[in-house]
Amino acid sequence: MPKFKTTTEALKIVHNRDQIRNLGIIAHVDHGKTTTSDSLLAATGMLSPSVAGQALALDYMELEQQRQMTIKAANVTLYYELDNKPYVINLIDTPGHIDFTGKVTRSLRAVDGAIVVVDSVEGIMTQTETVLRQALEERVRPVLYINKIDRLIKELRLSPEKMQEWLFNIVKDFNRLVETYAEPEYKKAWQVAVANGQVAFGSSKDKWGFNSVIAKQAGMSFKDIIEAYTTIGPQELGKKLPLHDALLGMVVRHHPPPDVAQKYRIPKIWQGDLNSPIGQSLLKCDENGPMVMMVTNVVVDPAAGLVGTGRLFSGTISNGDQVYLLNSKKEGKIQSVQIFMGFQREIVDSLPAGNIPAILGLDIRSGETISTVKDVVPFESIHYVSEPVVTTAVEAKHPRDLPKLVEAMRRLNIEDPNLVITINQESGETLMAGMGVLHLEIATTMLQQQGLEIITSPPIINYREAVRAPAGPIMSRSPNRHNKIFIKVEPLDPHIIELIRNGTLNEMTDKKGIQKTLRDNGWSSDEAKSVVSIDPKGNMLTEETKGVQYLQESMDSIRAGWEDVMQNGPLAYEICRGVKVTLTHYVPHEDPAHRTYAQLMPATRRAVLGAMMMANPTLLEPILAIEVKGPAELIGAITGVISAKRGKLINVEQREVVTIIQGEIPASETFDLSQVMRGATAGKATWNTSFKTWQSVPTNMLLPIVTDVRKRKGLSPEPPTPAEFIDKE
Secondary structure (H helix, E strand, O other), X not given: OOOOOOHHHHHOOOOOHHHEEEEEEEEOOOOOHHHHHHHHHHHOOOOOOOOOOOOOOOOOOHHHHHHOOOOOOEEEEEEEEEOOEEEEEEEEEOOOOHHHHHHHHHHHHHOOEEEEEEEOOOXXXXXXXXXXXXXXXXXXXXXXXXXXXXXXHHOOOOOHHHHHHHHHHHHHHHHXXXXXXXXXXXXXXXXXXXXXXXXXXXXXXXXXXXXXHHHHHHOOOHHHHHHHHHOOOHHHHHHHOEHHHHHHHHHHHHOOOHHHHHHHHHHHHEOOOOOOHHHHHHHHOOOOOOOEEEEEEEEEEOOOEEEEEEEEEEOEEEOOOEEEEOOOOEEEEOOEEEEEEOOEEEEOOEEEOOOOOEEEOOOOOOOOEEEOOOOOOOEOOOOOOOOOOEEEXXXXXXXXXXXXXXXXXXXXXXXXXXXXXXXXXXXXXXXXXXXXXXXXXXXXHHHHOOOOOEEEOOOEEOOEEEEOOOEEEEEEEOOOOOOEEEEEEEEOOHHHXXXXXXXXXXXXOOHHHHHHHHHHOOOXXXXXXXXXXXXXXXXXXEEOOOOOOOHHHHHHHHHHHHHHHHHOOOOOOOEXXXXXXXXXXXXXXXXXXXXOHHHHHHHHXXXXXXXXXXXXXXXXXXXXEEEEEEOHHHHHHHHHHHHHOOOEEEEEXXXXXXXXXXXXXXXXXXXXXXXXXXXXXXXXXXXXXXXXXXXXXXXXXXXXXXXXXXXXXXXXXXXXXHHHOOOOO
């Protein structure tokens, strides 16, 4: 058994930046991330080798153990020696299911390298592509681990030559994704090569693995691996080729230490002045500079309160530090600095830049930037690849439990910002929106495990409102009839919507940056200068007035009217998406007492609503990508299920014993997908879904859906007409 390593031994080297690696493990669901993590923990003496692969040590939630899936991102600090040199490896095991990719996104901000785990039979899957793209967008360098090699031997019965060809194709597919999604300077540099030791092969379940370096040292080949399974058994392979040496050795050799990584990562994720003292400290990962940390994960400890974990990019963080919370504009005092050791935390008093500390004592949220210096530019906000598309109403079975329920849901929202909690002020109902049915199911189960008896409504789909044609300008008067607002609307270009959704265009960007981005994407200079406000949900407010008095002092009220409509569209009070609203003219009253917020906000709101109702409005429904795996004889049954649910078949691929069917399906058709698919395939198919796009609902379904949503919200069944909002001159 490996020698047990204590926190004290790890703390001896945390100041030596070249001996630190910050690592994430990412993969498609069920490709073996957490089993792999267990083997790495066992190798550092933190978990008995006899239970590695079964203990699922980083899946410390009871729910994770029951479902055999990772829900939360778990942190652990490992101690590893290579060539008699010790290293501290800060490891984050992340979820693979698409409903929890928000946690993957946040975790990647804290690390510099990632092990991408791929099933040897299934190869590169949809979620593999998603998580790799997320890593490359954060400038996190990947290496590849092809897991479950035993499946190629036991199930596919491949010869050594055929096995190498099979695995070479997976490596080629992986490099094709790097070529597609990496920034130009990393497209070639970050591709992986077997000969360079950047690809490992193994079986996490059987605890063995190797890369080219270890294979050469051990004198082993794929032929020897196949023979071992037929003679000595995988246990002996684990002794001869321990998995942790293959993976952690690969990490130490090919992942950058924090001071190297921050030189190219900071310009991507921090928009401050790189030539300033703080900028230089961030670039150099200087432990003697100002303390600057980004919190990437927050959990609620029943005893200790909020525990924030994240990457310390500059300075040293210590117990008792007075810090500024830059995003929320608050101050606080750090009570305790700790590090995660599995599900345990150990007090360390202080940690230098380049590490991943856990901090207690602050009222903090994921994405917060904290610093000992007040005038620091916060880190770029974290952008998620998906957004909540399914909602359920939650209420306490017993009224006395209502305060407890509100507090429990507040904690859920703190730990998982992708879980959106809203309270309807009119009806009093609490709504919980998530990435999918599973996301909501997990959240409600976690509430019940806290002893709460709750009642949940059937899940409902979140729609978006959009326009399909330009309309206006139309005029609306303020309630006192003394001000006139002229508005036109038009659909926003899909590419511009994507730039807003991924954070390239946002309210925090300076005006010159917005104008340059828009000009680079085909807007004229005048159009680019007209932008007043950007809604992160994918909408934009512009103005093209000329010589209008009092415009600037009135703009906050006008913007408020626009924001209200973008949050509550005219058809069904759903959030708007892809709507460009332009203020074309404004006729204000000279007396400021007559052009107050109470006058201009409703006038703007009426004008925007009227223009949208004239612009061929529609509802957008969420479309999910679906990937189904099963035997070839089930192709007909699987495609039949997809077609019956308004789905579309995109691709069918045969990979030896496994057939992979890819398609897309409306989210509204997936509520009973489990029962229907299991019934049609006798339980022999497995599948997963992921958010793909928003798409207009079919014309013949639009009015029934609008009517149904309006009734559910307590509105009149019939949507309004343009005439209700438009005033005549």
